[in-house]
Amino acid sequence: MFSGLRHDVRNAGRYLGQTIRLMVGLPDYETYVSHMRKIHPDRDVMSYEEFFQERQAARYRASTGKCC
Incomplete structure (x- = not known):
């Protein structure tokens, strides 16, 4: 009965953490690793x-649209 709830809470926590990292500009390394292994298995994964x-x-190289 509670195993489904536990899974839902875990997923909600994962998505909340990812959302917060994106809001403050922190990159998500786990998503990057998953993407690289799935889409680009021939390439090396960065540390x-x-x-x-x-x-x-x-992030800081992209200065288009800024006046300073």
Whole structure:
């Protein structure tokens, strides 16, 4: 009876965490790894540190539309 509820709560927590990370601009490494293994199995997966640095660089490199 409660196993379905436990699964639902776990999924809700996962989605809430992902949403919060996206709202504050933190990249989601688990989603990246899943995507790479599923869609690009021939490519190497970056370490968390490499992924974080690349996402930070991409975020701050995109300065179109800013005046400063």
